[in-house]
Amino acid sequence: MPSPEDRTGPTRGVRQRGPIQMRGDRAERTTTDQRLLDTRGPTDWVHTDPWRVLRIQAEFVEGFGALADVPRAVTVFGSARTPHEHAEYTAGREIGAALAKAGYAVITGGGPGIMEAANQGACDAEGFSIGLGIELPFEQRLNDWVDLGINFRYFFARKTMFVKYSQAFVCLPGGFGTLDELFEALTLVQTHKITRFPIILVGTEFWGGLVEWIRTTVAAQAKISAADLELLHVTDSVEDVVAIIEKSQRGLDESALIGTEDAW
Known part of the structure; x- marks a missing residue:
């Protein structure tokens, strides 16, 4: 040879x-x-896939570093188009304040509307207000009530931060972005990628039709199991939102304690 x-x-x-x-x-x-x-030389290289990998890596590093010391937190989703005078804005502000008073940091997408309302509510209660923004084709900045803000280029990096640093998702009425986050969270809980993670829909009138369709069509045709319906909580009560999250956290803390005892 x-x-x-x-x-x-x-x-x-x-x-x-x-x-x-x-x-x-x-x-x-x-x-x-x-x-x-x-x-x-030419600048085309900054738009190539290998370079994008480094940008993606940088976004994860930046996000993990900034959020590593965040206390227990809850993410609040909802429409960016909700005006200040709307009742849903008031509800978002009340929820943000209630979560802060219960000891949770409040995480939102950092934009206007419901996101701003929840951030403002957290500040009203002297809580920790976090905004995770996203680069969009139209101008949108982080709202003025964000204490800690991070702007992301990539949706998937931002979504990871929402899930990793939250103990629950609270969804107020919203559009495609809210629905996207809602169903991604449902999928992660259903497939046990995340556990003991309550998903709360605030606004029975707004969410009722969707939940009924899931029950009478999706579940009825065995596309999901009957138990999957229990992953969603629907309420109009701010007190219920906090109570559902607190109950989930107590169960998580008890499980962790049992696991520690087993280890001994």
Whole structure:
């Protein structure tokens, strides 16, 4: 068998780029350091997939670092289009305040409407108000009631932060964004990716039709199990919201205590 030095054709012009091997016409003639330091060159590279991976990594690192010391928290979702004078804005503000008084940080998407209401309510009660914003094609900034704010480029990085640092989701009336977060949370709980995670829908009139359709069509046709219906809590009461979350947390704390005793 000829050695690699004796072979011709495919082995000619082999170069290493870190862990990547390239040969022939695909082999780059300059080193990574040279391309970094020697010339400005075109800027297309910042839009390539390998570079996006680094941006994604940076978003996770930034988010994990900023939120690592956040106390127990609850995420509140709802429409960005809700005006200040609307009753749903008032409900969002009351929920934010009640959660803060119960010792929870309040996390929202950081935008206007219901998100602003919940952040404002947390500030009213001298609680911790967090906003996780997202880059959108239209201008939208973090609202003025956010104590700690992070802006994300990628929805999936932002969603991870909502789930990782929350003990519950509270969904007030909203549009596609609220529905997206609602059903993602339901899927994660249903598949046991997250456990003891209450999902609370505030507004029986708004959510009633959806819940009824899930019960009479989705569950009735065995697309989900009857037990899955219990993953949703529907209420109009701020007190119920806090009580449901507190009950879930007591169960989680008791499970953790039992696990500690078993370990001994």
